Amino acid sequence: MEAAAAIRSAAAPRMRLAGRSSRGSGAAAARAIPVSRSDWQTACAILSSTNDSPTPPAPKVNGQNNINKLAAPAIPGSEDAVSGLDLVLAAGAGNLPRPLSISDLSPAPLHGAQLRVAYQGVPGAYSEAAAGKAYPGCEAIPCDQFEVAFQAVELWIADRAVLPVENSLGGSIHRNYDLLLRHRLHIVGEVQLPVHHCLLALPGVRRELLARVISHPQALAQCEHTLTRMGLNVAREAFDDTAGAAEHIAAHALRDTAAIASARAAELYGLQVLADGVQDDAGNVTRFVMLAREPIIPRTDRPFKTSIVLAHDREGTSVLFKVLSAFAFRDISLTKIESRPHRHRPIRLVDDANIGTAKHFEYMFYIDFQASMADVRAQNALAEIQEFTSFLRVLGSYPMDMTPWDAAPSSSSSDQQQRG
Numbered sequence: 001m002e003a004a005a006a007i008r009s010a011a012a013p014r015m016r017l018a019g020r021s022s023r024g025s026g027a028a029a030a031r032a033i034p035v036s037r038s039d040w041q042t043a044c045a046i047l048s049s050t051n052d053s054p055t056p057p058a059p060k061v062n063g064q065n066n067i068n069k070l071a072a073p074a075i076p077g078s079e080d081a082v083s084g085l086d087l088v089l090a091a092g093a094g095n096l097p098r099p100l101s102i103s104d105l106s107p108a109p110l111h112g113a114q115l116r117v118a119y120q121g122v123p124g125a126y127s128e129a130a131a132g133k134a135y136p137g138c139e140a141i142p143c144d145q146f147e148v149a150f151q152a153v154e155l156w157i158a159d160r161a162v163l164p165v166e167n168s169l170g171g172s173i174h175r176n177y178d179l180l181l182r183h184r185l186h187i188v189g190e191v192q193l194p195v196h197h198c199l200l201a202l203p204g205v206r207r208e209l210l211a212r213v214i215s216h217p218q219a220l221a222q223c224e225h226t227l228t229r230m231g232l233n234v235a236r237e238a239f240d241d242t243a244g245a246a247e248h249i250a251a252h253a254l255r256d257t258a259a260i261a262s263a264r265a266a267e268l269y270g271l272q273v274l275a276d277g278v279q280d281d282a283g284n285v286t287r288f289v290m291l292a293r294e295p296i297i298p299r300t301d302r303p304f305k306t307s308i309v310l311a312h313d314r315e316g317t318s319v320l321f322k323v324l325s326a327f328a329f330r331d332i333s334l335t336k337i338e339s340r341p342h343r344h345r346p347i348r349l350v351d352d353a354n355i356g357t358a359k360h361f362e363y364m365f366y367i368d369f370q371a372s373m374a375d376v377r378a379q380n381a382l383a384e385i386q387e388f389t390s391f392l393r394v395l396g397s398y399p400m401d402m403t404p405w406d407a408a409p410s411s412s413s414s415d416q417q418q419r420g
C-alpha cells in the first residue's frame with residue numbers, strides 16, 4: 001500500500017489531451033499532438049491516473065533499484081549467442097545459448113551494435129521466429145520466462161522483447177497482458193506469425209510407440225482435435241515452450257514421447273517429423289508485440305494501432321458502454337478487447353441492508369484500436385474516456401503488421417526503423 005502511495009504521489013498530474021469530451025473538435029486536440037520523442041514519452045507517462053497505479057516500482061537487482069545505473073548489459077554464456085534467424089543451423093544442441101533465468105539478471109559489460117531481442121523459450125521456438133520477423137538480422141536472446149524477457153529490456157541486457165499476446169485458436173496469453181501492466185515497457189510494434197506445427201520424435205520412433213505428447217499449452221490446444229483424429233489419445237503434458245519440449249526429448253532420449261514444435265526445432269535437436277501441419281486450423285496465427293524502453297513517435301502516414309488499458313470505479317455497466325461509444329462515434333475500429341482481474345482491487349463489496357452483500361469482480365480492460373495517437377480522433381476519444389475512468393494508460397501506438405502471411409519477412413533496415 002505504501003509503495004503504491006509513493007508512486008501515486010510521484011506521478012505527474014493527469015494530462016488532458018484535448019478539450020473536455022469534445023467529440024471531433026480538432027483545435028484543442030491538435031495542440032496536444034506530441035512533436036518530439038520526449039513530448040510523446042511524457043504524454044504516455046502522464047496518461048496514467050493519479051487515482052490508481054497498478055505498476056510497481058522498477059525491478060530490483062541485488063536489492064537495489066538499478067535501472068538508471070545500468071548502461072552495460074551482459075549475459076552469462078552470451079559468447080554462444082545465436083544471431084537472429086538467418087543463422088546457420090547448429091548441427092546439435094550443444095552450442096545453443098542457454099535461456100536467461102531470473103538469477104542471470106545482473107548488470108554487466110557492453111555489447112556490440114547488433115540489436116538484441118529477448119524472447120521466451122529456447123532456439124527453435126516460434127517466439128524466436130517472431131523476433132527474427134520483427135527485427136531481421138537481430139541477435140535473438142532466449143529467456144526462460146516472460147518476466148525475464150521484460151526485465152532483460154528494463155536492465156539494458158536486451159534492446160527489445162518480442163512476446164506473444166494472442167493466438168487465433170488458443171486466444172489470449174493472459175500472463176503477458178498482466179506483465180504489460182506491471183512493467184513500464186512500451187509497445188512499439190506487432191508481428192503476426194503463421195504457426196505451423198509438426199509432431200516430432202526421435203529418429204526411428206513410430207507413432208504407435210508413443211505414450212505422451214509434450215509441448216507448450218497453447219501449442220497442445222492448437223492441435224487438440226488433429227491429434228485425436230490421428231488416434232493419438234495419449235497423455236499430453238505442458239512444457240515451457242515448444243522447442244524446449246523437442247530439446248527435452250533429444251536430451252533424455254525419450255522414445256515414447258513426441259513433441260509439438262516447429263520444423264526448425266526438429267533440425268536443431270535432431271528429431272524426425274512424424275506429421276507435418278498438425279494444427280487444427282491451417283490459418284493458425286499468433287500475434288506478438290514488440291516492446292522497448294522508449295515509445296516510438298506515432299505517425300499518420302501508415303496504418304497504426306494503439307493499445308490502452310483502463311479501469312473504472314463506478315457502479316454498473318454503462319462505463320464500458322461509454323468507452324466503446326467514444327470510439328464508435330469517431331469511426332475508430334476496435335481490434336481487440338480483453339478483461340483481466342484488477343490486481344489491487346479484485347472484488348468490490350456492495351452492501352444492501354435488505355438483500356445482503358453483493359460481490360462484484362473488478363477488471364482492467366485492455367483495448368486495441370485502429371488509429372494512431374497522432375490522429376486527432378484518437379486523442380479526442382482518449383480525452384473523453386479519461387472523464388469516466390479511474391486509470392488509463394497508453395501501452396503503445398505502433399505500426400500495424402500489414403505483411404501478407406505467406407510473404408517472407410522484410411529485411412530492409414528502413415522497415416525495421418519504422419517498426420521501432
Ligand SMILES: O=C(O)C(=O)C[C@]1(C(=O)O)C=C[C@@H](O)C=C1
Pocket residue numbers: 120121124125126127128164167173195216218219240241242243286
Ligand atoms: O513455445 C513456443 O514456441 C512459443 O514461442 C510460445 C507460443 C505461445 O506462447 O503461444 C508462441 C506461438 C505458438 O502459439 C505457441 C506457443
